[in-house]
Amino acid sequence: MEGILVPILISLGAFLMVFGLRYLENKERMAMIERGIDPGIRKKTSPSGALKWGLLFIGVGTGLILALIFTEYIFVGMDEDNQVAVYFGMIFICGGLGLMASHNRTKKEIEEEKKYEHQSINL
Structure with missing residues (x-):
């Protein structure tokens, strides 16, 4: 019974989360329309956010690869608990x-950008 209940609850939870997010997004748009704000106008996203996430994931991937190399070739006689610590350590170090x-x-x-603005003001 428990084996079938978990996938059902996970699927139901995922559906309710997506439905709730769409419902709240629609409520937000309707409130913007009522106040006379164009809901199509959104805040500009910063490309530095994508850079941050990209470099974070590159670091985490590098950490996983290095941890695998360390546990397979350098720390050969290490028990499993310590290998887990190596994995977490390398993930956090490289992600950081x-x-x-x-x-x-x-x-x-x-x-x-500040240097460019300062030069254009002086001209």
Whole structure:
């Protein structure tokens, strides 16, 4: 009985989540229309968000690959509990490095924009 109940509940929960999100999105649009705001206008998305997520996932993937290499070739005699720690450690280290790279790249772009604005004001 429990084996069949779990997939049913997961499917039902996923359906209700999607339905709820669509319902709330529709309510938001209707409220915008009532207030005279065009619901087609959305906030501009920043490309730095995509950069951040991309570098984070690259870092996590690199961490997983490095953890696999470490546990297979370097830490050969290690028990399973410690191998799990190596996996989590490498995921967090490499994911953090990816986020730091994203931060540095975004910071560099902002500085370049400020420099460009400063040069155009002086002209």
